Amino acid sequence: METDAKAGPGPGSAAARARGRLPTQLRTLVCERAVLDRADGSAKWSAEGSCVLAAVYGPRQARIQREDAERAVVEVVYKPRAGLQGPEHKALEAEIRGVLEGVIPLGLHPRTSIMVVLQVIQEDGSVLACALNAAAAALVDAGVPLSSMFASVSCALASEGGLLLDPDAAEEQAALARFTFALPYHFDLTTKGAAAKAEAAEGGGEAVVSSAVLGARCGGDFSPEALLEALALCRAGCGRVAAFGRLSLAKSLQALGGQ
Amino acid sequence: MASTSTTATVADDVEAEAFKRLYPEQFFDRFLGEGVRPDGRPLGRARAVTIGAGAITSADGSALVKVGRTSVLAGVRLELIRPDETTPGQGQLALNVELAPFSSPDYRPGRSATDAVSGVVEKLQAALLSGKDTVLLNTLCVAEGKAAWKAQLDVYVLDADGCVTDAVLLASIAALRNTRLPLVRNTKEGNYVPARRAEEGAAGLVEGCPRSVGLGRCPLALTCCLYKQHVLVDPTADEERLAECAVTVVVDQGGRLQGVYKAGGKVLADAATLLKCTEAARLRHKELSGLLEQSLQMGAEAAAER
């Protein structure tokens, strides 16, 4: 299930990154699906040093206190790699829940609950993005209906002024500002859409990444211009994450005879 | 005649309230169609703010902030401690945010109360402490390695009617700026104790004591909620609940952004929307800093009189 998601040479030349990575280069992505036997859907998403395991349970009957007569309730549990949950993890749970509520058509399954459990296995920067991508893959694995897929990518504003895509922990620590965005994407498989794109491209074409965000989390010291630049860079990164995600899905469904 | 007209208006009120409960979206859309919101504000206007710095005389620093109906009370209590070995030249700031049970109809005692404010606590922490340039902890140091101030900032949300994060951050900044650090005296045994008013000018006072908490930046927040294609600035609790999608922007006095958080995926936010929110936040910062200075001035004068 390994796929290398390297980009072409990016603009600008920030200080040399670990292992000669370019500023607009993502780390190697690995996605394993259906890793847990008991869960309705599961996925393990890793980006070299960061790894998150996501499990999805549902739609199943919600607890009486939590059930909503008109829509499904999304519950997120975020477990850090070490130690107990603190307020920052509760805040992350609320954010991830917000993003998922945007893509799951909740009216389809009233009075049910969809629970997503995220366990951080390794932490080396861009953990929130990794967790969101793992949650997306696990939801697809569980067969929960989604109105759109989404991808998430982080970037950091280095002290010298350049933007670094998919920062590791050291780069995040040293950065002036950190940005994480979740963007919806889809593929256009109609013949009209595929006509222009080469059939040779794996996965049936390029991902169409929306220019509007589902969720954003930015902190530090930055200007609005930097915010928009970071958004544009993350959008390009999401395109590559989307392509990787589609390849990984195709590989996992190979046994069913698809291509 | 007068009595029949009053009963007619009472019945109208009941009908309007019922319509609001049964069909909240249509109720709201009716107003948005006219370009206003249920409380009469245009879409881009934030609510009026009152800041009462020094509201609690028994605290070392305090501020009561009202943004529309949202009311937040922040208090600072000081304590002299021995600084941590790893940071001998720095004091400490501890944060605590609590939701009062009467603040909102959604309040449930126990764990859900702390969960409800976890987002607010996290943003407050990020705004005040993570950049290390907002609250300058080295200004809390009295004698390196031996004595420093620990400020305990307690924030109580008395009425949660939307944009709690904004009010909490404003109250925290006001309370910290309202805090007067007492002079510190070195006793014969070598302990450091705060000097009481009467002892000012006596022997044993530590030289160069800090008198106020140093703040490098002044970050203030503004929340806007996204409802269908509209951007509503400074929503009330009803509007927040309906929209389920909010963008919080934290700016400092130079117009630099300190944080942008979008929660809730119901509506997507493109670059133009994000810029709109940052602009609104910048304008709000200018408006609020003027009020803040005024209120701190009044608070300082009142404290001097006592």
Added chain:
Amino acid sequence: MSAAPVGKVVGPGDKVLDIPAQGTLRLSAGLTTHEGGVVSTKGGVLRSTRNGQYFLEGRQKRYIPAEADVVVGTVVDKHSENFMVDIGGPFNAVLPQLSFEGATRRNRPNISSGDLVYGRVVSAHRDTDPVLSCTDSAGRAAGFGHLKGGMVLQVSTSLARQLLGSPTAPVLEALGGGLQFEMAVGLNGRVWLSAPTAATAVLVANAIAESEFKTPTQVRTMVARYLSAVG
């Protein structure tokens, strides 16, 4: 009319087809319409049946009840008028006590908590509990009803669909040639098996479970190996 990308892997939110100006388009599990196009809501391989119905074949464990599905359920509760049956979906299904062949108010079926039943889903609306029936639309048993003895095997909903589909699944063809057993497949991913000896039942269960990701030739080799091992 644009050709549908049958056999291609699609993910949620993908635009699969444009809705043609005229004609009919039959869509099934995992596909909906949105803004003039057909959009998928799940991940899977796009397939079409012989009569042109498009559906997504994916590997899903959780069962969502749909009308006219046949299911194997476990009775969990007995009320005065109906049974509550666990069919593996978000809610337990309701099986009226009179929905059995020849059942009357005085002559109720003798089924208690823990028993297995094979029924069909009569109604599955998202706001209510699903309702089952152990008779076909004419009131006859038609193979539905209480399943006595045997064992239940849990499989994914896609494998269950394969087992029920036509042409006959290769694993069933291969097994049927050499062994005698009774089977009831529920689209909720539960397969009931009953054989004269426990060994046969276990063999059949293992063969079915292993056959999910194998090609027909691999399946035939595997079954031949099992049968020869048993002797």
